[in-house]
Amino acid sequence: SLTVLQALEDGLKRADADPSVKAVMICGENGKFSAGADIRGFSSPTRRGSVLGPIISLIERSEKPVVAAIEGVALGGGLEVALGCHFRIAHVKAQMGLPEVTIGLLPGAEGTQRLPRLIGVPAALDIITTGRHIPATEALKLGLVDEVVEENTVEAAIHLANKV
Numbered sequence: 001s002l003t004v005l006q007a008l009e010d011g012l013k014r015a016d017a018d019p020s021v022k023a024v025m026i027c028g029e030n031g032k033f034s035a036g037a038d039i040r041g042f043s044s045p046t047r048r049g050s051v052l053g054p055i056i057s058l059i060e061r062s063e064k065p066v067v068a069a070i071e072g073v074a075l076g077g078g079l080e081v082a083l084g085c086h087f088r089i090a091h092v093k094a095q096m097g098l099p100e101v102t103i104g105l106l107p108g109a110e111g112t113q114r115l116p117r118l119i120g121v122p123a124a125l126d127i128i129t130t131g132r133h134i135p136a137t138e139a140l141k142l143g144l145v146d147e148v149v150e151e152n153t154v155e156a157a158i159h160l161a162n163k164v
Helices: 002-017 039-043 052-061 077-084 099-103 111-119 121-130 136-142 153-163
Strands: 024-027 066-070 073-075 087-091 095-097 147-149
Touching: 002 024, 002 052, 024 153, 052 077, 066 077, 066 153, 073 077, 077 095, 077 111, 087 136, 087 153, 095 136, 099 121, 111 121, 136 147, 147 153
Parallel strands: 024 066, 066 087, 073 095, 087 147
Antiparallel strands: none
């Protein structure tokens, strides 16, 4: 939602401006990182407020380490947010993917550029063109995530953020 995007943008800007903040951790709520954009908003004749691509670029440009704590699902725009982070930790039961292709859409927040840079073109093309959900263990093998944990993902992400 635009509310979530605005809060993410505002939080990132505050963290970057605050010298006492050493790292940033992004997580979802209720056991889900993000299922992506609400597609009902795509057909809106006037879209006001924040859009995802520039916010992901803001994450990527941060001079402070940004760690994604992925629980549940990171799909579509949710995965694209995670791709903008410098590090990604996933719960063992997490699923990631770019399923928009299954409804005739291409990932629109530069996931088609960031994913191949991270895991290579052949693996990225498979994920982008099939829309399949990748389990955390496969994501680790592909290099999509840096670590898979069975315990508290948020605590593991904070630990990694403090370490880097």
